[in-house]
Amino acid sequence: MNKKIIYRGAEAEICLSKYLEEKAVQKRRIQKSYRIKEIDSFLISFRTKEEAKLISDARLYGVSVPIIYDVDLNEGVITMQYLEGKRIKDILNDLDEKERKRICKMMGKSIAKLHNNDIIHGDITTSNMILLDDKIHFIDFGLGSKNGEIETKGVDLHVLMEAFESTHSQHPDCFDYVLEGYKKEFSGNAGTVIKKIEDIVKRGRYR
Amino acid sequence: MISLGIEGTAHSIGIGIIQDVKGKCNVLSNNIKTYSPEKGGIHPREAANHHANYIADLISESVKKTQIDFSDIDIVSFSQGPGLGPCLRTVATAARALALALDKPIMGVNHCVAHLEIGKGTIDGCKDPVLLYVSGANTQVIAFAEGKYRVFGETLDVGIGNCLDKFGRSKGMEFPCGPKIEKLAKKGKKYLKLPYSIKGMDIAFSGLLTAAEQYVQKGEKLEDACFSIQETTFAALTEVTERAVAHTEKNEVLLGGGVASNKRLRDMVKTMTQERDASFFVPSQDLCIDNGAMIAWLGFLMYNSGIRMSIEESVIDQRFRTDMVDVNWRE
Numbered sequence: 001m002n003k004k005i006i007y008r009g010a011e012a013e014i015c016l017s018k019y020l021e022e023k024a025v026q027k028r029r030i031q032k033s034y035r036i037k038e039i040d041s042f043l044i045s046f047r048t049k050e051e052a053k054l055i056s057d058a059r060l061y062g063v064s065v066p067i068i069y070d071v072d073l074n075e076g077v078i079t080m081q082y083l084e085g086k087r088i089k090d091i092l093n094d095l096d097e098k099e100r101k102r103i104c105k106m107m108g109k110s111i112a113k114l115h116n117n118d119i120i121h122g123d124i125t126t127s128n129m130i131l132l133d134d135k136i137h138f139i140d141f142g143l144g145s146k147n148g149e150i151e152t153k154g155v156d157l158h159v160l161m162e163a164f165e166s167t168h169s170q171h172p173d174c175f176d177y178v179l180e181g182y183k184k185e186f187s188g189n190a191g192t193v194i195k196k197i198e199d200i201v202k203r204g205r206y207r
Numbered sequence: 208m209i210s211l212g213i214e215g216t217a218h219s220i221g222i223g224i225i226q227d228v229k230g231k232c233n234v235l236s237n238n239i240k241t242y243s244p245e246k247g248g249i250h251p252r253e254a255a256n257h258h259a260n261y262i263a264d265l266i267s268e269s270v271k272k273t274q275i276d277f278s279d280i281d282i283v284s285f286s287q288g289p290g291l292g293p294c295l296r297t298v299a300t301a302a303r304a305l306a307l308a309l310d311k312p313i314m315g316v317n318h319c320v321a322h323l324e325i326g327k328g329t330i331d332g333c334k335d336p337v338l339l340y341v342s343g344a345n346t347q348v349i350a351f352a353e354g355k356y357r358v359f360g361e362t363l364d365v366g367i368g369n370c371l372d373k374f375g376r377s378k379g380m381e382f383p384c385g386p387k388i389e390k391l392a393k394k395g396k397k398y399l400k401l402p403y404s405i406k407g408m409d410i411a412f413s414g415l416l417t418a419a420e421q422y423v424q425k426g427e428k429l430e431d432a433c434f435s436i437q438e439t440t441f442a443a444l445t446e447v448t449e450r451a452v453a454h455t456e457k458n459e460v461l462l463g464g465g466v467a468s469n470k471r472l473r474d475m476v477k478t479m480t481q482e483r484d485a486s487f488f489v490p491s492q493d494l495c496i497d498n499g500a501m502i503a504w505l506g507f508l509m510y511n512s513g514i515r516m517s518i519e520e521s522v523i524d525q526r527f528r529t530d531m532v533d534v535n536w537r538e
């Protein structure tokens with residue numbers, strides 16, 4: 001099997017691969033020599049396991065994610081469906097306002113579906129969403145967890161808010177659209193989650 | 208141009224005098240006086256009183272040391288925020304009085320941006336870094352993106368310095384505890400598993416703090432706890448920095464803040480940059496901690512780019528956000 005690296009991220013390398021007859025990608029977490037072995041091995045296997053589990057869970061609850069084909073905890077490798085679509089990060093700024101609003105609301109609805117089932121993504125950014133067949137697919141669940149607390153859900157959305165501020169700052173309405181979609185779909189009281197986001201903003205950032 | 212800068216956002220009052228030489232920062236003098244509370248944390252009003260007591264003498268001393276006359280000063284810069292209200296007010300009042308007395312322009316600057324600009328201004332090759340700013344209260348990853356300096360990651364609870372100080376104090380160490388923890392950690396061998404908490408590019412430390420304290424209560428060696436705290440928190444700091452580097456596609460990392468003195472942290476960040484073929488920079492110790500020279504330098508950059516500030520506009524801002532600064536001195 002020949003392997004072509006298509007992306008080298010902060011923690012993992014993504015290569016194109018095949019699983020049976022299907023186009024697949026392998027996400028391989030790389031050892032980091034700046035941290036001690038104990039921490040390194042723990043993080044690599046823990047996140048690989050967590051990511052595979054959360055992606056499978058998310059699928060059960062109707063959120064679009066890649067199909068997981070294989071998981072190797074020792075090597076820290078997940079083999080999954082290749083989503084041949086476009087990263088939201090790369091297209092969002094160039095959409096017209098109406099379409100951008102539609103995409104952002106869709107995003108909010110999917111996040112609410114995750115949160116309804118206590119799935120915390122942990123790194124919701126537009127580089128971790130791929131648009132394919134007019135559905136937003138979520139990837140990169142390695143920093144995620146299962147957690148029902150309002151606080152944790154607020155932190156999860158706060159990450160996205162920050163991502164919008166740093167990569168889509170010319171469209172300041174995006175996050176509001178996301179919240180609009182989120183409110184529609186969230187089964188609990190979305191107001192308390194949004195209040196949490198405001199608290200987090202007040203706590204951090206300004207010292 | 209010669210710029211005098213006054214820093215006083217928290218513990219330290221600093222007066223720096225700089226001159227620009229071909230686009231670089233030449234530090235003529237940089238004096239710092241630090242208020243250290245006998246026990247407990249910082250009391251904003253006491254710190255402000257401390258600053259008020261020393262500020263006038265520190266200014267005259269600095270000018271004398273630099274062998275310039277007051278009339279040689281072209282601009283008075285000061286830290287406008289973010290920081291503790293009483294401290295900021297003391298500094299701003301002094302800056303206004305000095306600017307009016309000398310009849311020279313005043314320039315309020317953002318403290319966090321100053322930490323980044325001083326690296327660029329004084330280190331060759333440092334042009335567009337991701338800054339890991341680690342001090343007592345602040346823990347932020349800052350980089351230039353889409354026309355502004357932006358915070359990519361930060362602590363969700365306490366700053367890393369405060370985290371170390373809290374742990375140290377609970378074990379009877381004297382403030383500042385960071386250097387003592389560093390020393391003890393060298394003797395530690397056994398890794399005690401601690402919570403490692405990263406959300407996106409943000410970090411949380413408080414869970415780890417509690418867990419580390421419990422280990423010691425249960426009889427684990429203090430040096431092992433110190434070792435484990437450093438290894439865990441610094442790995443997390445290095446990881447978020449690396450993520451910011453990857454996401455912004457930059458190839459320079461700059462360290463700043465008091466915790467940047469820590470050798471283990473430096474080594475970890477350096478190793479990370481080497482593995483990514485990126486450059487690694489740390490300013491000299493006196494430019495890493497809160498200091499007046501960095502304020503003076505940023506004030507100069509802003510003035511030189513055409514920005515002007517009236518006395519009315521020089522009000523302090525305790526919550527001065529990094530991305531509120533209009534950066535028109537960079538192309």
Ligand SMILES: Nc1ncnc2c1ncn2[C@@H]1O[C@H](COP(=O)(O)OP(=O)(O)OP(=O)(O)O)[C@@H](O)[C@H]1O
Pocket residue numbers: 007008009010011012013014025027066080081082083084087127128130139140142450453
């Ligand atoms: N299943 C997939 N199908 C198509 N492309 C993918 C898939 N998984 C990952 N990618 C591509 O690889 C990139 C990195 O993947 P991922 O975000 O999982 O890695 P990472 O190293 O955790 O990244 P980060 O630096 O964001 O933490 C994605 O932004 C996407 O472009």
Ligand SMILES: Nc1ncnc2c1ncn2[C@@H]1O[C@H](COP(=O)(O)OP(=O)(O)OP(=O)(O)O)[C@@H](O)[C@H]1O
Pocket residue numbers: 216217218219341342343344345366367368369371372383384385386389464465466467468469470495496497
């Ligand atoms: N060698 C070291 N290792 C770890 N921490 C250190 C070391 N030296 C100093 N520190 C820590 O650095 C902090 C002081 O840094 P600095 O003077 O930049 O910040 P500050 O004025 O307290 O905070 P801020 O600028 O956020 O208000 C203290 O928390 C101290 O424990």
Ligand SMILES: [Mg+2]
Pocket residue numbers: 009127128140
């Ligand atoms: Mg990713």
Ligand SMILES: [Mg+2]
Pocket residue numbers: 011123140142
């Ligand atoms: Mg990731």
